[in-house]
Amino acid sequence: MVTPARVFAPGWVLVESDRIFDVGHGVPPRPADVDLPSATIVPGYVDAHVHGGGGASYDTGDPEDAATVARAHLAHGTTTIMASLVTDGPKSLERSVRELAELVDEGLLAGLHLEGPWLSPRHVGAHDPLLLSEPRPEDVEALIEAAGGHLRMVTLAPELPGGLDAVRRLTAAGVVAAIGHTDATYDDARAALDAGASVGTHLFNAMRGLHHREPGPVAALLEHPDAYVELIADGVHLHPAVLRLAATRKPHLAVLVTDAMAAAAAGDGDYALGPMAVHVRDGVARLADSGAIAGSTLTMAAAVKFAVRTAGLPIEEVVRAATASPAAMLGLDRVGALRPGFSADLVVLDEDLEVTRVLHRGHWVSRG
Ligand SMILES: [Zn+2]
Ligand SMILES: [Zn+2]
Numbered sequence: 001m002v003t004p005a006r007v008f009a010p011g012w013v014l015v016e017s018d019r020i021f022d023v024g025h026g027v028p029p030r031p032a033d034v035d036l037p038s039a040t041i042v043p044g045y046v047d048a049h050v051h052g053g054g055g056a057s058y059d060t061g062d063p064e065d066a067a068t069v070a071r072a073h074l075a076h077g078t079t080t081i082m083a084s085l086v087t088d089g090p091k092s093l094e095r096s097v098r099e100l101a102e103l104v105d106e107g108l109l110a111g112l113h114l115e116g117p118w119l120s121p122r123h124v125g126a127h128d129p130l131l132l133s134e135p136r137p138e139d140v141e142a143l144i145e146a147a148g149g150h151l152r153m154v155t156l157a158p159e160l161p162g163g164l165d166a167v168r169r170l171t172a173a174g175v176v177a178a179i180g181h182t183d184a185t186y187d188d189a190r191a192a193l194d195a196g197a198s199v200g201t202h203l204f205n206a207m208r209g210l211h212h213r214e215p216g217p218v219a220a221l222l223e224h225p226d227a228y229v230e231l232i233a234d235g236v237h238l239h240p241a242v243l244r245l246a247a248t249r250k251p252h253l254a255v256l257v258t259d260a261m262a263a264a265a266a267g268d269g270d271y272a273l274g275p276m277a278v279h280v281r282d283g284v285a286r287l288a289d290s291g292a293i294a295g296s297t298l299t300m301a302a303a304v305k306f307a308v309r310t311a312g313l314p315i316e317e318v319v320r321a322a323t324a325s326p327a328a329m330l331g332l333d334r335v336g337a338l339r340p341g342f343s344a345d346l347v348v349l350d351e352d353l354e355v356t357r358v359l360h361r362g363h364w365v366s367r368g
Contacts (some may be wrong), residue, residue: 001041003338004320013041015344018362023338036348036357042319044079044345044360045300046326046336048153049113049201049230049257051084051273053264053299058083059274061096066103072265073258075367076299077355079345080110080327080335082152084259086274087116087127090139097146104150110332111152114143115201118166119181120157125206126287126294127181128275135166144173151175152330155201157182158192171196176330178230179217181206189220193227199329202259203229203246205237205293222249228329230257231321233303233311234296236284240311247313247321255329256303256321261285261295305353 001011003023012028014021051057054072056065070081083100085093093114103109116127118135133139135156144151153176158167167177179192180201185208200207200221208216221227233243233256247254258264262271263280270288271278273295277288285294300322307318327336334342348357358365 001338002316002319004043004316004324005337007316011041013338013346015359015362018344020338020340020342020344022340038351039356040315040349040353041338042347042349043323043336043338044343044347044358045077045304045322046080046110046330046332047073047078047258047260047300048082048255048326048330049084049115050078050081050260051086051295052262052271053260053266055262055266057262057272057274058100059085059088059096059272061099063099063103066100067108070108073260073299074358074360074365075355076265076301077347077358078300079343079347079358079360080332082111082113082330083109084113084115086276087119087131088274089131090117090133090142093117094142094146097143097151098148101146101148101150110335111330112147112150113153113155114151115155116181118154118156118160118163120160120183122183123157123181123206123208125181126273126276126278126292131275134160135162137162137165137169140166140169144170144175153178153199155180157184158195158197159184159188164191164195167192167195167197171198174331179207179221182217183208184217186215186217186220189217193220193224198227199255200227200229202232202237202257204242205232222246226253228253228255228325230255230259232257232259232296232298233307234298235306235310237293237296243307243311244313247307247311247317251317252320252325254317254321255326256300256307256318257326258298258300258303259295260298263297265299301347301353301355308353
């Protein structure tokens, strides 16, 4: 059992209704209802950056679609899920935010993450370049207001005009400001971190690269003592050596994210990512027109397995990066660890690190 602060081998967990009552090492204090002799038990995964799955996307703002996404990822161990929205027109973004905010109230979603529209046209990735804009104070205010307290994170390019003011306004409103899709220099990124930014969105991807004479945002984020860095562990976005480099530099601040789009837990085919058409072939999502990588088809279970088995990272650190660290990054209470008083969310893994069972708020999930 990886809590993840400690490893109990063997270990036990006592669940009462939707909460963890106690955890411990060795023989359980009373006979177990469920005995899992060769399993590894980890906290339910926390996915901080995800756009879709199971064939559906959050971008529609449709509650049925959002439920499909959450259910698809739940079957792969994600018990706490954010809703990330790609760049869209101001009105449709505001509408989606309003509709999805209700699902945060209902407990389906942990919060909302806006990825855009305040992104650099030089690192646009899979976002529609025609819909990018500068963060004008009234637009920032309108989206904070539309989310009704449920906007948890905004990814923006801090070097844009008004970027640092937006970072200050967002953090003052309790929203995590994340540096991403950015052409920021090292100094720009330092200024954003000084202004309150605390996350690097999918580090290395869609940002100015790491160069020994122009270290850029990557070095500013990696050397910062408190900044979290998101990493996409699918073997497509990052070479395993780069994943290792970043994860070992920040053992308590590395966060695995899926950045999954609709094809995750669904299969190859033609999909949409916001207003953009995406082709998925052999599990790799690319924009239909430019061929740019357009999110991943990861589940958190696959990311954890890749980070341990292919990148060779220690399981305790990988589990922390998929559970306690994203919870801390987002300021989410009582999820992301096997601790008394925390939500009874756990994942049972077999020897191949495949998910065999998921407990969500005290109930075993049917994974049919
Ligand atoms: Zn992105
Ligand atoms: Zn994304």
